[in-house]
Amino acid sequence: QVQLVQSGPEVKEPGASVKVSCKTSGYTFTTYGLTWVRLAPGQGLEWMGWISPYNGDTYYARKLQGRVTVTTDTSTSTAYIELRSLRSDDTAVYYCARRGSREGFDYWGQGTVVTVSS
Amino acid sequence: QSVLTQPPSVSAAPGQKVTISCSGSSSNVGVNYVSWYQHVPGTAPKLLISENNKRPSGIPDRFSGSKSGTSATLDITGLQTGDEADYYCGTWDSSLSAGVFGGGTKLIVL
Numbered sequence: 001q002v003q004l005v006q007s008g009p010e011v012k013e014p015g016a017s018v019k020v021s022c023k024t025s026g027y028t029f030t031t032y033g034l035t036w037v038r039l040a041p042g043q044g045l046e047w048m049g050w051i052s053p054y055n056g057d058t059y060y061a062r063k064l065q066g067r068v069t070v071t072t073d074t075s076t077s078t079a080y081i082e083l084r085s086l087r088s089d090d091t092a093v094y095y096c097a098r099r100g101s102r103e104g105f106d107y108w109g110q111g112t113v114v115t116v117s118s
Numbered sequence: 119q120s121v122l123t124q125p126p127s128v129s130a131a132p133g134q135k136v137t138i139s140c141s142g143s144s145s146n147v148g149v150n151y152v153s154w155y156q157h158v159p160g161t162a163p164k165l166l167i168s169e170n171n172k173r174p175s176g177i178p179d180r181f182s183g184s185k186s187g188t189s190a191t192l193d194i195t196g197l198q199t200g201d202e203a204d205y206y207c208g209t210w211d212s213s214l215s216a217g218v219f220g221g222g223t224k225l226i227v228l
Contacts, residue, residue, distance in 0.1 A: 035217065037163075037219075039157075044120060044204075044206065044219060044220070044221045044222040045155070045157070045163065045206050045208070045219045045222065046219065047208070047216060047217035047218060047219060050217065059215055059216060059217075060216070061216050061217075062214065062216065095162060095163070097163075100210070100217070101150075101153070101208055101209055101210040101217030101218070102150055102151050102209070102210045103151070103153075103168060103169070104151070104153035104165050104167075104168030104169065104174075104208075105153070105155070105163070105165055105208075106165050106168070106174060108162035108163060108164075109162065110162055111162055
């Protein structure tokens with residue numbers, strides 16, 4: 001069965017970086033794109049970025065450009081999102097999801113809580 | 119401010135029907151498929167509707183989606199208390215080259 005398993009919770013100070021992983025199984029990794037979405041306290045879902053594990057193509061949310069990088073390791077079927085220069089408003093639950101916005105996100109990771117606090 | 123516009127909340131009694139709207143523009147809803155997600159706090163969001171009106175396996179036919187022009191709609195019939203959740207529409211924006219969501223709609227089953 002398809003599974004997306006994310007890394008554990010993170011606590012970071014403002015200005016630091018965080019890297020969250022999403023290990024997939026149960027399907028051919030390079031067949032589907034992967035999307036990162038976050039949900040901040042009291043806010044709605046926010047699309048962060050997308051990557052094609054097949055060829056490495058990426059798209060990012062404009063407000064995060066320059067601070068975010070999404071990568072994949074096809075040898076381990078794992079996707080990563082790195083967010084730099086963290087601010088308090090980056091505090092959120094971060095989710096990886098299979099597929100893209102056009103097709104709909106059919107499988108989701110369990111979420112990773114990232115807390116940014118001094 | 120979300121790119122897609124949803125009502126903040128809707129409510130109805132058990133057994134009744136609700137409609138949640140999602141308004142966009144010619145660069146997103148008007149030209150791309152719309153998906154709908156159910157989010158119960160503390161859990162991962164769940165895909166309810168893809169490609170405007172397709173239900174993934176396991177989603178009851180009480181949930182249905184439609185799209186007309188730059189607006190999309192999620193209908194939920196035969197409301198159950200377990201349907202209480204936040205509902206989001208999402209699509210791709212061809213001008214932004216980015217995914218976009220609505221602000222979410224809280225469904226209250228009275």
